[in-house]
Amino acid sequence: MPPSPLTTSPEILTLLKNLHTKSLTQESTVDWHTLPQQCTPEFDSIMLDKFIALDQDKCELVYHILRSINAKTVVEAGTSFGVSTIYLALAVAENAKRVSATTKPRVIATEKEESKAELARAHWAKAGREVEDVIELRVGDLRETLTEDLGTVDFLLLDIWTPLALPALKLVQPHFRPGAVIIADNTVKAGDRYQELFAYVDAEGSGFRRVTMPYEGGLDMIVYQ
Numbered sequence: 154m155p156p157s158p159l160t161t162s163p164e165i166l167t168l169l170k171n172l173h174t175k176s177l178t179q180e181s182t183v184d185w186h187t188l189p190q191q192c193t194p195e196f197d198s199i200m201l202d203k204f205i206a207l208d209q210d211k212c213e214l215v216y217h218i219l220r221s222i223n224a225k226t227v228v229e230a231g232t233s234f235g236v237s238t239i240y241l242a243l244a245v246a247e248n249a250k251r252v253s254a255t256t257k258p259r260v261i262a263t264e265k266e267e268s269k270a271e272l273a274r275a276h277w278a279k280a281g282r283e284v285e286d287v288i289e290l291r292v293g294d295l296r297e298t299l300t301e302d303l304g305t306v307d308f309l310l311l312d313i314w315t316p317l318a319l320p321a322l323k324l325v326q327p328h329f330r331p332g333a334v335i336i337a338d339n340t341v342k343a344g345d346r347y348q349e350l351f352a353y354v355d356a357e358g359s360g361f362r363r364v365t366m367p368y369e370g371g372l373d374m375i376v377y378q
């Protein structure tokens with residue numbers, strides 16, 4: 154096993170490992186083939202007590218990208234119990250320690266379900282002040298919570314029900330800095346449901362370029378030129 158790319162304490166690494174394990178254990182009990190359509194009350198109710206956290210290797214890649222692009226302002230569409238958010242927070246907090254850093258680090262996280270948001274806050278409290286202090290959690294529908302006060306955005310994580318991926322991208326787009334990165338999960342497995350997003354991003358003159366990476370289910374990295 155290569156060493157973790159994260160600059161953090163052994164306690165936080167253990168916390169993350171345990172959260173990923175819980176998420177995967179839960180996922181193994183879900184019958185993915187018989188689920189109702191996403192963005193319906195039936196689907197949301199099944200998902201209310203589920204982590205469905207971004208896989209650990211994908212979270213580590215996201216952390217690595219954030220460190221490499223020196224991201225300070227990050228938006229997360231889909232927070233759930235806040236697992237991927239910890240990686241985002243650790244990365245921007247670490248970037249802010251760089252000698253030339255002037256911008257305050259921010260992770261703007263958004264989650265529709267209050268009960269999920271509450272548990273996310275509890276996980277962040279376990280991770281400590283460095284993580285808690287940089288996260289700004291907006292509870293509610295991202296189509297409302299992401300309409301204001303984003304600042305200049307370096308990175309967007311699209312780990313959200315697929316019908317919301319394009320609306321989220323469009324809301325954040327006016328705030329992207331040149332070279333901003335967007336990561337979208339499950340782009341092969343749920344490829345048919347990503348068609349609108351792909352058409353938008355792939356259109357000539359869109360300002361976006363994307364590549365699909367061979368992670369489990371497919372992971373797209375999109376760069377805003």
Ligand SMILES: C[S@@+](CC[C@H](N)C(=O)[O-])C[C@H]1O[C@@H](n2cnc3c(N)ncnc32)[C@H](O)[C@@H]1O
Pocket residue numbers: 200204205206207230231232233234235236237238263264265266269293294295296312313314317
């Ligand atoms: C795949 S999960 C996010 C997992 C999280 N990124 C992690 O790695 O721990 C997607 C989350 O988006 C939330 N969600 C669904 N519709 C939403 C909406 N309209 N606005 C904000 N969040 C929403 C769901 O409740 C769910 O918790």
